[in-house]
Amino acid sequence: MFNLKKVSNARLAFAAILISVGVLFGIVISSNLGWMPLGQAKVEPLSPKVTEPLEATEKAFVMIAKRVVPSVVNISTTKMTKGPEETPYSPFFQDPYFRRFFEEEMPRDHESPRKRKEQSLGSGVIVSEDGYIITNNHVVEGADEIKVLLSDKREFTGKVVGSDPKTDLAVIKIKASDLPTVVWGDSDKIEVGEFVLAIGSPFGLNQTVTSGIISAKGRANVGIADYEDFIQTDAAINPGNSGGALVNIRGELVGINTAIFTRSGGYMGIGFAVPANMVKSVMDSLVKVGKVTRGWLGVYIQDITPELAKQFNLSSNQGALVSDVIDGSPAEKAGFERGDVIVGYNGKEVENTGYLRNLVAQTLVGKVIDVRVIRDGNEKVLKVTIAELPAEVSKGRGEKEEGTGGIFEGVTVQNLTPDFRERLDIPEKVIGVLVTAVETGSVAEESGLKAGDVILEINKKSTKTIKDFSKVVGEVKKEEGVLLLVFREGMTIFITMSPGK
Numbered sequence: 001m002f003n004l005k006k007v008s009n010a011r012l013a014f015a016a017i018l019i020s021v022g023v024l025f026g027i028v029i030s031s032n033l034g035w036m037p038l039g040q041a042k043v044e045p046l047s048p049k050v051t052e053p054l055e056a057t058e059k060a061f062v063m064i065a066k067r068v069v070p071s072v073v074n075i076s077t078t079k080m081t082k083g084p085e086e087t088p089y090s091p092f093f094q095d096p097y098f099r100r101f102f103e104e105e106m107p108r109d110h111e112s113p114r115k116r117k118e119q120s121l122g123s124g125v126i127v128s129e130d131g132y133i134i135t136n137n138h139v140v141e142g143a144d145e146i147k148v149l150l151s152d153k154r155e156f157t158g159k160v161v162g163s164d165p166k167t168d169l170a171v172i173k174i175k176a177s178d179l180p181t182v183v184w185g186d187s188d189k190i191e192v193g194e195f196v197l198a199i200g201s202p203f204g205l206n207q208t209v210t211s212g213i214i215s216a217k218g219r220a221n222v223g224i225a226d227y228e229d230f231i232q233t234d235a236a237i238n239p240g241n242s243g244g245a246l247v248n249i250r251g252e253l254v255g256i257n258t259a260i261f262t263r264s265g266g267y268m269g270i271g272f273a274v275p276a277n278m279v280k281s282v283m284d285s286l287v288k289v290g291k292v293t294r295g296w297l298g299v300y301i302q303d304i305t306p307e308l309a310k311q312f313n314l315s316s317n318q319g320a321l322v323s324d325v326i327d328g329s330p331a332e333k334a335g336f337e338r339g340d341v342i343v344g345y346n347g348k349e350v351e352n353t354g355y356l357r358n359l360v361a362q363t364l365v366g367k368v369i370d371v372r373v374i375r376d377g378n379e380k381v382l383k384v385t386i387a388e389l390p391a392e393v394s395k396g397r398g399e400k401e402e403g404t405g406g407i408f409e410g411v412t413v414q415n416l417t418p419d420f421r422e423r424l425d426i427p428e429k430v431i432g433v434l435v436t437a438v439e440t441g442s443v444a445e446e447s448g449l450k451a452g453d454v455i456l457e458i459n460k461k462s463t464k465t466i467k468d469f470s471k472v473v474g475e476v477k478k479e480e481g482v483l484l485l486v487f488r489e490g491m492t493i494f495i496t497m498s499p500g501k
Helices: 004-033 046-072 278-289 306-311 331-334 353-361 419-422 443-447 466-475
Strands: 072-082 116-128 132-133 146-150 153-159 159-164 169-172 196-202 208-219 230-233 245-249 253-262 272-275 298-302 320-325 339-347 368-374 378-385 411-415 431-439 454-458 483-489 490-499
Touching: 046 072, 046 196, 046 208, 046 490, 116 196, 116 368, 132 278, 146 196, 169 278, 253 278, 272 278, 278 306, 278 466, 298 490, 306 443, 306 490, 320 331, 339 353, 353 466, 378 431, 411 466, 431 466, 443 466, 454 466
Parallel strands: none
Antiparallel strands: 072 116, 072 146, 116 132, 132 169, 146 153, 159 169, 196 208, 196 245, 208 230, 230 272, 245 253, 253 272, 298 320, 320 339, 320 490, 339 368, 368 378, 411 431, 431 454, 454 483, 483 490
């Protein structure tokens, strides 16, 4: 009888022999060819041509860290605040039997409500051998006690020399000498894409170094400070990094780390630093006079939109459009006019209003500056003596009402009466028609016109009364855009209205 079991066993034995022979044959061939079994692959070292640039970069980062880390300090602050809930004084609290049930919550013997300590951490950068340290205003603001920990573990008590909330910067001083200092860099010369290192104390982890690049320059309207010209970086910045150093590949200070954009409370790849040139200007002013003295030109300015560029026959959107000149200001004395476009300031190209505002603010009071403007298509240079920015800033108010036809469909205006002047705080010198309402979804609303605005001009033609307004509006063709000069909240601005909007 045919034995199936014996045949199966024979086949299995034959297969095992074949596999064994195959493995032995493979080992012999691979050894002769210089191959190694899987998991023991022979790895050749990378060519020096590949590794040398990487090693050079690595050594540069190491050298920068060694050079700069000692000048970056940890700042811890303490402030006393009242408890979230203050229990009023009561005679019952003085009864020993009653008190023992509320020992921790009740104030003792006419004591004021218990206070609690709030502690926070930040960073700072030593900028002078005798103990001046730059940091953020929000790091030390309202602090009752400031402790400064150096990289060599020495601890000092810090004192605020001066602070400037408008740039979120502060200078503190410790009693020490021969301290390691940072080297100042020129933040105007940095370029997007450059390597940078951020050094500080995130979450209290002293002298932490992270790396990245400069992601953008001139970031404004971030909502962190009044004067913004931030450097944006993707170097990791976290809570506690505030006030720390942002340095370039040469180990020079190019910024003071100030804030992050985050939805999680931690690093998300977007950090902001105050440029070193602005920092130095603010610091010098705080150290010398205890406050920040800012330059003042005396003009109202606005960014140039494509529509405004078209109306003013400009070749680009670069520059700052002068919408008004303040009476008695340095600009008025120098001959500035409404409609001038400022394209150069003290040898620097003016990109936008934020950049110009920072340039003027950092200019020494009394300094004579050359300002390049485009007026009626021609470029000219005006010499202006910069004054100190006045402390008071006047602001107006706005209101509402309704309509006309054509491109002004949905806009209601009326003559500017003494009553409206008083209610809206509109100066006597402002002469125009008051916008009392702007219809939702109208071209005017989408263009930015608001109730409470006073229209002074349309297409550079005066609109002193309703009659003037109707006459000028009647001359505007339906398919044409218009240029408005509007008084709003203490200043004049240009607004463009286009049928396509």
